[in-house]
Amino acid sequence: MIKKVGSDIEIARAAKMQPVEKIAEKLGIPEKHLFRYGPSKAKVDLHYVDSLKSRPDGKLILVTAITPTPAGEGKTTTTVGLGDGLNRIGKKAIICLREPSLGPCFGVKGGAAGGGYAQVVPMEDINLHFTGDFHAIGTANNLLAALIDNHIYWGNELGIDPRRISWRRVLDMNDRALRSIVSSLGGVANGYPREDGFDITVASEVMAIFCLASDLDDLTRRLGNIIVAYTRDRKPVYARDLKAEGPMTVLLKDALAPNLVQTLENNPAFIHGGPFANIAHGCNSVIATRSALKLADYVVTEAGFGADLGAEKFFDIKCRKTGLKPSAAVIVATIRALKMHGGVAKEDLGKENVEALKKGLENLARHVENVKRFGVPPVVAINRFVADTDAELAALKQACAGLGTEAIECTHWADGSAGTEALAHRVVQIAESGKSSFQTLYPDDMPLWDKVRTIAKSLYGASDIIADKKVRDQFAEFQKAGFGHYPICVAKTQYSFSTDSNLKGAPSNHVVPVREVKLSAGAEFLVVICGEIMTMPGLPKVPSANHIKLNAQGEVEGLF
Structure with a gap:
């Protein structure tokens, strides 16, 4: 039976963190190559990262999930749990996660540091401002926006058509009021009025570039290639035409170094970059993933939302562009979520309903088949809840066997690494079997x-x-x-x-x-x-922000 545990923030606050130097030592990173952000966070020097290139790569494991529901799936929690589980069975493993956006933290989804006894810490820092990477990305994005309007104000030598400016400003917060605005009002001194708008920072092309760049030179090249507008005769205007790539790189140079933190069990974690998967490509930075592969035998990373979004983009964009080849994939599912896909209302999920579960298994089956299309062998991780019954678990395991895969029960939320030992052993088996024959879904030259x-x-x-x-x-x-x-x-x-x-x-x-x-x-x-997807989300009627505050001891409450 799964034990009852405290809230995520209570567990995180009780964690016995090691100094970040000790975490780096486990990876063989010399202390002199760390830039510390307090006792438990650090960036790893890009010069040191570059020195790792000649080392062999470890095995790359992708964690993805079924289509998300309000019942919860626990993809990040499982990523953390699996990383801890691999270390528990004697493997040298690192996890690679995306940095959380403030939008969900203060909106409806909550943070992205895991949960229960499968978390990365310091949880409050990671879910809030962390090392300032998102600030740097948003500032670089908005510098480019300012340079565009400033260029037009001072004569518009490039002939930018103000009606065809495609570059938008960004903010790392859900604010629907800024989706469509009119800027430069207030008279001649303030520029030329035009329609404008904001996206959330995690949807910015700068965020995507940040996460796909291989080094500072590649970052500069990509930033210069951004198309910001068009002229009246439809010719593209690039960021490099505004000489923007240099100052943008300067703003991002420190942020590009990967962030090193730890799990509750004091295992290493890189948390770096954070594009959403429903409106962007949903993967952590290439620099963090490549660095981890040089430093460990196993690297566990996640891709946002269900496999139809995050995993597809991980395979077709990140792996295609970088040559990364995953050895195995873990598809996270919960019985609660599968019952919702089978038509059960959220308030009734605590009742056994094997028939609804079987109906909802259609969703899992498609994700399993989709992952197989990329030539990557999957295993299903059942993130177990207290109300899950033996009959429901048996039906799920039987269905997965019929799909040619295995479903493994996991209790990492309550038990930490002890709850993912079986999953860790199976992932090692798959990764070492050499059965992965990764391929992208479509060729480059397809229209x-x-x-x-x-x-x-x-x-x-x-x-x-x-x-x-x-x-x-x-x-x-x-x-x-x-x-x-x-x-x-x-x-x-x-x-x-x-x-x-x-x-x-x-x-x-x-x-x-x-x-x-x-x-x-x-x-x-x-x-x-x-469809109707928005690149600037809005807050719900009762946002999570309503419950976040400092208590009498100056500690954060309400963050999850």
Whole structure:
């Protein structure tokens, strides 16, 4: 039986953290290569990171999940638990996570530092300002925005058409009021009024570039390649035309060094970069992942939301662009979430319902098959809850066996690494078997429109994709302009394989509407916006912020 534990923040606050130098020592990182942010956080010097290139790589393990529901799945918790489990069985392992955005922390989803006894710490710092990386990314983004308007104010030598400025400002907070604004009001001294808007920082192309750049030189090159606007005769204007790449790199130079912290069990963790997976590519930085592979035998990383979003982008964007080859994938599922996919209301999830579970298993089955399409062998991690019954567990394990995979019960939330020993052993077996034959879903030379259709039909179960003529023409223009080899980054709801968040399970034969397409020439992919997804989320009626405060001892309360 799963024991009752305290709240995440209570557990984190009681943690006995080791000095960050001790965590670095476990990886063989000399103390002189650390830039400390207090006793338990540090950045690893980029010069040291560069010196690791000649070392062999460890095994890369991806943690992904079923389609998320309000019942919770626990992907980050499982990533942390598996990393601890691998260390527990004698393997040298590091976990690589994304940095949390303040938007969900103060909105509805909460933080992203794990939960229970499978957390990374210091939890409050990680979920709040951490080492200031998001501040640096947002500032670099907004410097570029300021340079655009300033260039127009001082004569517009580049001939930028103010109606065709594509670069938006960003803020790391859910603020729907800023989605569409009019800027430069107040008279001649304030510039030329125009329509503008904000995205959340984690949707910024600067964030994507930050997470895909291999080093500072590559970062500078990519920043210069950002297309910020077009002239009246539709010629692109690049950030390098505004001489923006230099100062933007200066703002990001310290942030680009990976952040080293620890789990509750004092195992190492890199937490670096944080693009959302429903509106961006959903993976932590390439620099952190590559560094970890040089420093450990096993690297456990996660990709945001379900496998149709984060895992697909991890495979088709991050791995394609960097040559990374995962050895195994873990698909996290809970019986509660699968019952929701089977039609059970949230308030009834505590009751045994094997039939609803079996119906909801359609969602898991599609994710298993989708991961297999990439040639990566999956294993299912059952993140167990107290109310899960033996009959429900047996039905889930039987269904997974029928899918050609194994479902392993995990209790890391309550038991830490002891609850993931079986999963860790199985992951090692798969990784060492050499059965992974990783491949991307589509080739580079497939036409852009066909790439989107391939994703929708192969992974979402769609019958086709549709778009207005204006959007189809944009695809054709990008293809003709030489961007046809770029991969696709689909922005859509995380709550369904379709673009309708209410369609649970594994809907089939639906049509995916493509509303907009954006060229991210610096990140080197196309963002394809489908359905009603927003690049600046809003707060719920009762945001998490309402419950966050300092107590009489000056400690944070309400953060989760």
